[in-house]
Amino acid sequence: MACSRLDGLTAFGAAQAAEDRPPSPALEPTRQTEGVVKVIVDFARPLILTRPASTVIIGNPAIAQATLSDDKTVILTGKTPGPTNLIVMDAYGAEVANIILDVVAAGGRLVTVDGGSGRSTYSCTEHCDPVQSGDENPTLAAPPRVIENDGNPTGAVEP
Template sequence: MAAIALSVALCGAAAAAPRHGKSESVMVLVDHAKVVRLPEKAQTVVVGNPAIADVAVQRNGVMIVTGKSFGVTNLIALDANGTLLAESMVRVGAASDEVLTVQRGMDRESYACTPNCEPSIQMGDAPGFFERTTGQVAARNALAAGGARN
């Protein structure tokens, strides 16, 4: 979601992050999502850096936090008056135990080995490997979409 601040009307829910200035960490993996409960009366949610993590606020008092890039950012919940209800640190990391990394000099390639090893592009992979792999994925998806129309 490109928007940095989202204004929403939420039903009451228990707070996942501490109130009034204390900070709690939310851990999420790149390309994964995590369900987080919002504090009661939260009206606005602000993500410090939406390039690192993004949120999708649901009507039932929860939000989905999605890891987009490695790093740390913050998440702020405000009430209708702009009063700080909660602030959390969002830490986005890699699922390193699920990815095999092959280092060839300065070039890196990533593979998902569950159980057979297949290319699985990750940020930081060598540009040639990244482009070849994404090109193959795009071509395969285009073929699959075209085949579904017939």
């Protein structure tokens, strides 16, 4: 009896851990050298190149970071949600890869609040945390709060 209870708890723990984990396709290595690649905020993802590279260029370093691990592996790290581009060049200046990075929040939803003097974006789960970006107003008031109905988020927010 105790064994089956333990098995049930183990199964529940594994199911909960799988549910809490970000989607795996955004973390797995990719060999894509053009198109769109998804990256999760605060997670790293390897990009395997078809030929050696020596330079990586990120369009907006506030959104993502890229570093060469070796001459054929770029490590992409999401910093804040949003799109940016990545260009990888070889030692002679020829393009090895040219991709769009789509950096997404893990497990939350984004809320953008347009104010009179600018806009701010927040990643909201149980509470809202500000997301930094180059075009946002850092002086905007407190983050929005999620409106709840009997403890369940309704999807509506209050500024």
